[in-house]
Amino acid sequence: MMGLKAHAMVLEKFNQPLVYKEFEISDIPRGSILVEILSAGVCGSDVHMFRGEDPRVPLPIILGHEGAGRVVEVNGEKRDLNGELLKPGDLIVWNRGITCGECYWCKVSKEPYLCPNRKVYGINRGCSEYPHLRGCYSSHIVLDPETDVLKVSEKDDLDVLAMAMCSGATAYHAFDEYPESFAGKTVVIQGAGPLGLFGVVIARSLGAENVIVIAGSPNRLKLAEEIGADLTLNRRETSVEERRKAIMDITHGRGADFILEATGDSRALLEGSELLRRGGFYSVAGVAVPQDPVPFKVYEWLVLKNATFKGIWVSDTSHFVKTVSITSRNYQLLSKLITHRLPLKEANKALELMESREALKVILYPEG
Ligand SMILES: [Zn+2]
Ligand SMILES: [Zn+2]
Numbered sequence: 075m076m077g078l079k080a081h082a083m084v085l086e087k088f089n090q091p092l093v094y095k096e097f098e099i100s101d102i103p104r105g106s107i108l109v110e111i112l113s114a115g116v117c118g119s120d121v122h123m124f125r126g127e128d129p130r131v132p133l134p135i136i137l138g139h140e141g142a143g144r145v146v147e148v149n150g151e152k153r154d155l156n157g158e159l160l161k162p163g164d165l166i167v168w169n170r171g172i173t174c175g176e177c178y179w180c181k182v183s184k185e186p187y188l189c190p191n192r193k194v195y196g197i198n199r200g201c202s203e204y205p206h207l208r209g210c211y212s213s214h215i216v217l218d219p220e221t222d223v224l225k226v227s228e229k230d231d232l233d234v235l236a237m238a239m240c241s242g243a244t245a246y247h248a249f250d251e252y253p254e255s256f257a258g259k260t261v262v263i264q265g266a267g268p269l270g271l272f273g274v275v276i277a278r279s280l281g282a283e284n285v286i287v288i289a290g291s292p293n294r295l296k297l298a299e300e301i302g303a304d305l306t307l308n309r310r311e312t313s314v315e316e317r318r319k320a321i322m323d324i325t326h327g328r329g330a331d332f333i334l335e336a337t338g339d340s341r342a343l344l345e346g347s348e349l350l351r352r353g354g355f356y357s358v359a360g361v362a363v364p365q366d367p368v369p370f371k372v373y374e375w376l377v378l379k380n381a382t383f384k385g386i387w388v389s390d391t392s393h394f395v396k397t398v399s400i401t402s403r404n405y406q407l408l409s410k411l412i413t414h415r416l417p418l419k420e421a422n423k424a425l426e427l428m429e430s431r432e433a434l435k436v437i438l439y440p441e442g
Contacts, residue, residue, distance in 0.1 A: 078108070078146075081440070082136045082212035083421040084201060088126030091422045092137070097206045101149070105219030106205070107160065108146040113236040114210035115140030116424045116436040118267065119362070123197065124425050127363065132200035137421075138210030138438075139170040139196035140239040142232035146214065154223045155395060167235050169222040169243075169394040170195050186390045187247070193218075210236075211421050213440040222391045224398055231405040233412055233437045238401040241268035242276075242408075243389035246397040248334050248357035249276050251384045259331040260284040260324060262349055263303075265360055266294035268435055270336035271301060271411055278302040279400045282332075284324055288317060288345075289337075294434065301407040314345055321349050329354060336360040340368045347375035354379065359386035411435045 078099045083092040102108050117140055123131045145164045152160045160166065173180050173189035180186050193199060195217075196209035205216040217223070226235060249256070261277040263270045266289035277285045286305045287298040295306040305324070307317045321330060329351030335342050338360040347370070350356055375381060389397075401408060414436040416424050427433035 078214070080207055080212060080214040081418075082201070082207065082209070083418060084134050085124060085131075085137055086134045088124065088133070092124075092211065092425075094419060097201075099205055099207065099214065099216070102147065102205055102216050103149065103218075105150045105152065107148050107152055107217040107221070107223070109143040109166065109215050109217060110146050111141050111143045111210055111212055111215055111440050112165075113142045113232040114138045114212075114418070114438040114440070115236040115239065116421070116428055116433075116438060117240050118428055119240075120196075121425055121429045122363065128197070130194075130198040132198065134201055135196070135199070136201045136207065136209030136212050137196050138212065139194055140236045141195075141210030141215065142167045142226070142236040142239075143215065150219070152219065152223070154225045155391070156224070158225055160223065160225070165226045165228065165230065165232065166223050167226055167239065167398060168217055168224070169391045170197075170239055171388065171390070172218060172220045172222075173390070187388045192388075211418060211438060213418070222394065224395065226398075226402075230402060231409060233415075234401060234405050234408045235398065236437065237268065237408070237411065237435050238272070238397050239394070242272045242401055243393045243397045244359055244386065245269050245272035245276055245334070245336070246400065247389040247393045248273065248359045248386045249280060249332075250393060250396070251357060251386065252332055252355050256280040256282040256332070258283050260286065260321070262321060262330040262333045262346070263287045263336060264333065264342045264346055265289055265336035265338065266291060266298050267336060267338075268411060269360055270334065271298060271434075272408070273334045273336055274298055274302050275404050275407055276400055279403070286321060286324070286330070291431075297410055297434075300410060314348070317345070318348055325351065328352070331355065333357070334359060338362065340365045343370065344368055347371065347381075350375070350379060350381055352379045353381070355382045355384065357384050357386050412437055415439065
């Protein structure tokens, strides 16, 4: 292979602006795929990594675990998850995580998202060692042979697909754990960030009868309605009791069949537990960093209701594939989640926009 000059925005020190760097790439390891990044999503968790709040992150690192791109070179033979041979020029997306396939969680319990050896592009893979390019805030990424890849086409919206790679797949995981059909069911979603809003589209796609969103930002609640929520409740403008009454009215006094916690705040469980019907299912996906304990009523909320509370940690390849499927049928709706589009060189501004919550989702473009 000819030498290639790649460029990336590198986090060298926590809380210090990302630095523009160039990398010389000659040969890539056997079985690897060199990909030109066409679209990179900025995730809220990138801000935590930038701040040094995520213990998984080594330095220096190229952040970015949400991406879509075009194959430049495959060293050897690699097929996508549908068995199609990858070749230069193909447009692809990939599962951001690689699991070991050997541990208890991979082999016995079949919960690969819990694999302790899980490697994630842009999160726990530094850029000091060749071939350096292991994150999406970059002109190129080098994918390991074990990476699970899907070919897409020119008709696909790569920006929306990139965005779906983290919050979309995690939201899908939250719904996938529900053991019943969503037909005729009332879904309550707490939080209207990317996770909660993907939840709206997924709930609709899976056939839920009512989709209700509780959040605090009028703009995001309006967006939730535009993409399919039947009812939105602003938690700053209504009381807990008013919201409870609204949900009981819709469900003949029973409460929600399924709740998705997508707020990132443990206190959401205190309200949600009052909204859940007896026998209901609660997917807790948003709380992803340690927080203060909350006073949980074990008898009233768990035992007496025979309720299921399910923690949701990241996602696996099956969630990735199904998320691509649902996303590809909803590009028009989901593209509304993208509030900012910036050149890669403005990645620092992108992190600021995410931290201030001015942006819901920023997409970075390595070229221009
Ligand atoms: Zn494993
Ligand atoms: Zn993420």
